[in-house]
Amino acid sequence: MTTPPVTAHDFFEAQSGLLKLKWIAGETGKNRLLEPTTAKYPGMALVGHLNFVHPNRIQVIGEAEIAYLSRLDKKEYEEAIRNLFTCEKTSAVIVANGGNIAPDLIAAADRTSLGLFSSSLPSPVVIDHLQYYLTRALAPRITVHGVYMEVMGMGVLITGESGIGKSELALELLSRNHRLIADDAVEFVRVGPDVIVGQCPTLLSDYLEVRGLGILDVRLMFGETAVRHKKKLHLIVRLETIQRQKMSKINRLESKQMTRAILGVEIPEVALFVGPGRNLAVLVETAIRAYILRMWGFDPLDDFIKRHQEHMNNAGSAHPSRRDALAGEALRKARSKVD
Incomplete structure (x- = not known):
């Protein structure tokens, strides 16, 4: 069993048309793997909105994440950008919703060789498409x-x-x-x-x-x-x-x-x-x-065994003379109906 390697460049080539992606900065990081072949739990935390606690392989920045970064003071903002682009688990960053990309993000992407992409699509749509693509691209x-x-x-x-x-x-x-x-x-x-x-x-x-x-x-x-x-x-x-x-x-x-x-x-x-x-x-x-x-729930063998079991049970429960009497009475009733 193997898990095929998928790089940032492979991801961009496969999804750039569908997700309307543009490679903004960090092109020297095109060979970064989206999922290491030695990953203990392949496929976990591959893509999602910006998360500093449990970083995703592909960090997606939407309108809410842009608003969050803009509310930070200068020192906290610089610390957040540094943590985002130096995290070993992150392989790419996508700025969705067609938002303006701050120069600080571009400079950090080039400095750390981490792919920075932009998309005009809403961030939930980007995440849905990427989860579908990566689930299959990285499947065992x-x-x-x-x-x-x-x-x-x-x-x-x-x-x-x-x-x-x-x-x-x-x-x-x-x-x-x-x-x-x-x-x-x-x-x-x-x-x-x-x-x-x-x-x-x-x-x-x-x-x-x-x-x-x-x-x-x-x-x-x-x-x-x-x-x-x-x-x-x-x-x-x-x-x-x-x-x-x-x-x-x-x-x-x-x-x-x-x-x-x-x-x-x-x-x-x-x-x-x-x-x-x-x-x-x-x-x-x-x-x-x-x-x-x-x-559909049909089991011919089970039906076959049940049929024979019922036949054996019926044969064993009736005495031979009693069976003959029942058969004779049934025959007389049938003849009376005909007459």
Whole structure:
């Protein structure tokens, strides 16, 4: 698991258009990290209004903060500016609301090599956008070997040992109007406490490698709608070879739902066995349908067991002669209605 480094320059390039940012001073601090890779709690206190007690990585100065600074006497004002620009936790300062930037702020930014930006947007809007951007830009991520597909609107990771047929299965699913996200290397990002999003590395986008056919351009072969860049992960399908000893130990009722942890989130997992005559594409679609039913609260195994338990209870509670008498009376009532 890694957390990608994001510098002040990366942040400016990504958000300058959306937030109408201008780089006013402190350009020599463009390589300052918004979140150190060694941070104990990544993502905490990244952005917020000016705070001297618990400094944010990006300190946003709005109208209220400008008014607060203006009420300080000269000595307190100078101390506040010095604390703001020399704080080790601060990586950038944004003056929002299109306010005038005091020369003291510009001089302090250049002197300490700390990026000073301005935005014409209100400070709450700036903070909302930055929280959304930084949550994703600095989210923990991991790269997993497999094929990632969107099947029936659900993100499905197909895994298995090399050469087992993952790409061939992906090709069959594409022919059934499902969509490819990534082949071979899938990057997963945890964007929420229990939300994992899988995406394709830029260099591999649109391509599928199939043994015997080489590299295929899925977008050109199947059309624009056959590929997408990212999707939330819902289910993992693990392909395994059929072995007699292993097959004898399989729980055919699948009474226990298997899961696999990715970035600390438990993802449902099913195992499909590769063998002659087995249509894996249909099995993957069926696994997705079963997953959707479970999300809706339907458990076929539970219903199956309850039905058989009720049948056994009814059979055990009635004496054979009594059951015959009840059946005969029911038949006579039915005949009388017909007559």
